[in-house]
Amino acid sequence: MKSKFSIENGDWLEIGSQYQYVHWPRNVGGKLAFEAWKNGEQIIVHDREEFGEEYDEAMIPEDVGGKLAYTARKDGKQFIVLDGEEFGTQYDSTYEIADIKGGLAYIAEKDGKCFVVYHGKRLGEQYDGVSLCMSINDKLTYAAWKDDKRFIICGDEEI
Secondary structure: OOOEEEOOOOOEEEOOOOOOEEEEEEEEOOEEEEEEEEOOEEEEEEOOEEEOOOOOEEEEEEEEOOEEEEEEEEOOEEEEEEOOEEEOOOOOEEEEEEEEOOEEEEEEEEOOEEEEEEOOEEEEEEEOEEEEEEEEOOEEEEEEEEOOEEEEEEOOEEO
């Protein structure tokens, strides 16, 4: 069975014969990006070009400042790739890419503690967990928890 994704200009991209499975369609710089499985490998396709073949897995494409960003995994480490450059390789794991005013933000984990990284710098304190990293009114916003307390951080405000 062949699958199709709609592209903004009304054209359709037929993908069923080329990939075993596709998932996670995103608009990245005005072009279609998605996860795909090809020959048993998980890659990213953006504007019909394949990315991430050098990694064990490439997943979850996102738009950051009009450029392709995705999560990659290699040798047990999970990190971010933005416009071909790796970010967060010093951490145990990274996830939940967000575009905040065109800048890269993501959640990172090191030694069992979580925190947010924005423009390459660790922000705020360490938490037991962090999730839902996103931009709300151009402010970095995320949920966090520590011990039995839960928080929402929006810009400089902790709620």
